[in-house]
Amino acid sequence: MLNSFEAALYQRLQDFALDDPTHEFGFTRHLMKNQGWTLIYTQRAIAEYKKFAFLTVVANHQVVPSDQVDQVWHAHVLLTQSYWEEFCPKVLRKKLHHHPARGGRTERAEFHHLYVQTMTSYRDFFGSPPADIWSPPDIRFGAELKMQRVNLSEYWVIPKRLPQMRFAWPLGVMVIIALAIAGCVDLGQKSPFGRFVSDFIVYHFITILIVSVILGLILRYWIRIPSQQPQKPQLDIYQMAYLAGGSVRSVELAITQLVHQGYLRPNVRHRTLAIEKALPSGANNLERQIMQQVHQHPNLQSLRQISKYKTDFLQKQLEQEKLFITGWEAIIRMSFGFFLVITVLGLFIASVVSGLLTEPLMKIAPVVDMMIVIWTAIGIITACCFVPSGRTRWGSWLLADIKKNHDVYDVTQRFALYGYGALSGGTLDDLKQMFKAEDEEAASGGCGC
Incomplete structure (x- = not known):
C-alpha cells in the first residue's frame, strides 16, 4: 500500500509522456529501431523504467536497473531537455545521474548485491518483476554484458541455441545407418552382400528403416511411463x-x-x-x-x-515419485543405446566378410544378408529407446514445470x-x-x- 507521497510520485510518473506528439519519429519508435524490440515489449520496458525511477526515490538503497531498463534510461538521458528540465525536477523532484561502472571485482560484487536488493524492493511495491525484462543476476552480469550493436545490413544474426528437435535422436540414427549401408555397398560392390544391399536400398530399405524407428519410438514411449500422476510432488x-x-x-x-x-x-x-x-x-x-x-x-x-x-x-x-525409470525398463534405456555402436560396426564387418566368401560358401550369402537386415532393424529400434536422462515423461514434465515457475x-x-x-x-x-x-x-x- 503506497503512502500519499509515494502515490503522488507514482501518479506523476504514469502521467509523464516520453513521446513528443509533435515528433513523427518519437521516443518509442527510436527504442524499437535501436533495440530491435516489438511495440508491446518497448511499451512494457518503458513502464518498467518508470517503476525503476520510482524506486530510485523511495528505496533506502542505491537502485540498479536491468539491462533493458538501462537501455531505456540511456535513451531518455539523451533527450536532455525532457530529462533535465521536465523529468528530474518536476516528476522525480531530484537529480538522477547515470554513472558508468568503474569495473573490477569489488564493484561487480557490490552491483550484484544492490541488484538483488533492487529486486527485493521491487517485490515490496509491485510484486514479482517480469523475468524477460528484469533478468536473473547471473544473466544480468553475465551474458547481457556481452551485447553489442550489429549492422543488420552487413551481418546475419544466427542464434547459438537452435530450437530443440524431439525426434533428433531417431533421425540421427537413421542417417548413421544409411551412411553405414552406403559404405557397405562401396566396400562390397562385387560381393553377394553388395548386390543384395543395392537392391535392398532401392526396394526395401526405407520401409524397414521407417518401421524400425516407429517401433523404437513406441517402445521408448512405453518404458517412460507414467506421463502424469494425480499429485505433483514438492521437491527440495x-x-x-x-x-x-x-x-x-x-x-x-x-x-x-x-x-x-x-x-x-x-x-x-x-x-x-x-x-x-x-x-x-x-x-x-x-x-x-x-x-x-x-x-x-x-x-x-x-x-x-x-x-x-x-x-x-x-x-x-x-x-x-515415478520421476525416474526403474526396473528392467531402466536396463533397456541404457543397454539399447550401446547396441547402436555394435550395429554400425557389425554392418561393416559383415560387408568385409561377405566380400571374402568363396564360391563354395556362396550358398550361405542369403542367410548372412538376412541376418544383417534383422541386426540393422534391431539396432535402430534399440537405439531409439536410449534415454540419457533416465527420466520418465512425468519426470521430464515436472522438471519443465519447475524451470518455468x-x-x-x-x-x-x-x-x-x-x-x-x-x-x-x-x-x-x-x-x-x-x-x-x-x-x-x-x-x-x-x-x-
Whole structure:
C-alpha cells in the first residue's frame, strides 16, 4: 500500500509522456529501431523504467536497473531537455545521474548485491518483476554484458541455441545407418552382400528403416511411463538438482550451498576450499559429507568425485515419485543405446566378410544378408529407446514445470536447474571460475601432439 507521497510520485510518473506528439519519429519508435524490440515489449520496458525511477526515490538503497531498463534510461538521458528540465525536477523532484561502472571485482560484487536488493524492493511495491525484462543476476552480469550493436545490413544474426528437435535422436540414427549401408555397398560392390544391399536400398530399405524407428519410438514411449500422476510432488533443492543433472549436480549444489552460506571459502589460485565455520548439527546429509571430504582433501577436483558420496537416497526418493525409470525398463534405456555402436560396426564387418566368401560358401550369402537386415532393424529400434536422462515423461514434465515457475532470483534454485553457469556475485563468482577451469582442464587433458 503506497503512502500519499509515494502515490503522488507514482501518479506523476504514469502521467509523464516520453513521446513528443509533435515528433513523427518519437521516443518509442527510436527504442524499437535501436533495440530491435516489438511495440508491446518497448511499451512494457518503458513502464518498467518508470517503476525503476520510482524506486530510485523511495528505496533506502542505491537502485540498479536491468539491462533493458538501462537501455531505456540511456535513451531518455539523451533527450536532455525532457530529462533535465521536465523529468528530474518536476516528476522525480531530484537529480538522477547515470554513472558508468568503474569495473573490477569489488564493484561487480557490490552491483550484484544492490541488484538483488533492487529486486527485493521491487517485490515490496509491485510484486514479482517480469523475468524477460528484469533478468536473473547471473544473466544480468553475465551474458547481457556481452551485447553489442550489429549492422543488420552487413551481418546475419544466427542464434547459438537452435530450437530443440524431439525426434533428433531417431533421425540421427537413421542417417548413421544409411551412411553405414552406403559404405557397405562401396566396400562390397562385387560381393553377394553388395548386390543384395543395392537392391535392398532401392526396394526395401526405407520401409524397414521407417518401421524400425516407429517401433523404437513406441517402445521408448512405453518404458517412460507414467506421463502424469494425480499429485505433483514438492521437491527440495537437492531433489531438483538430482532430477535436472543427476548425482553430479547434487554434489556440486552442496558445495555451492556451503560457499553461499559462508561455511566454505574458495581459493581460486589453488582451487581449494577452506572451512570458515562448523556446520550445525541439523545440516543436510550431503553437505555433511562434503565437509568431511574438505577435512581430508580440500581441492575442488577431489571434492567433485561422485564416488566419494552416497547420493543413491536421492534417486530412490525420486523413483518413488515415478520421476525416474526403474526396473528392467531402466536396463533397456541404457543397454539399447550401446547396441547402436555394435550395429554400425557389425554392418561393416559383415560387408568385409561377405566380400571374402568363396564360391563354395556362396550358398550361405542369403542367410548372412538376412541376418544383417534383422541386426540393422534391431539396432535402430534399440537405439531409439536410449534415454540419457533416465527420466520418465512425468519426470521430464515436472522438471519443465519447475524451470518455468521457479524463482529466477534464487541462486540455489537456478544452480540446481542449470548448473554452475547460474552462479554470480562475490565468492560465487570465484567458485564459478573454479568449476569452469576444472571442466576446461578436463576437456583438454586428453589432447596432445
